[in-house]
Amino acid sequence: MDICERLRQFREARNFSQGDIERRTGLLRCYISRVENGHTVPSLETLEKISRALEVPMYQLFIDGDDTAGRQELTSKGNHDWASARRGYRLFNKFRNAVARMSEKDRAVLLFTAAKMIDMKRRSR
Secondary structure: OOHHHHHHHHHHHOOOOHHHHHHHHOOOHHHHHHHHOOOOOOOHHHHHHHHHHHOOOHHHHHOOOOOOHHHHHHHHOOOOOOOOOHHHHHHHHHHHHHHHOOOHHHHHHHHHHHHHHHHHHHHHO
């Protein structure tokens, strides 16, 4: 999984230009280009801005294809999105703040590890 490619796919699928994303997020178009071309690793805060601009739940940036099985299992049991609940929201904010303080290199390692974990889970199904 390549996050920069996923961002481009979502942007193009919605017929948005990088300029549209710039207007919706406040991020510079040249920065968006650097992210999409893999020259810059965005923070989770930046990914959150971009996912909102793309009108896509942030978790979809981290999964290949249209794999929503995990989310459907949660909602079919009557539970809400974990980040929307009080405890989940607080936990998500703590995580987001910790990641925001990381260096770009550490952030890249974290995202790479998360991608590998998702890939391993997908293979075990």
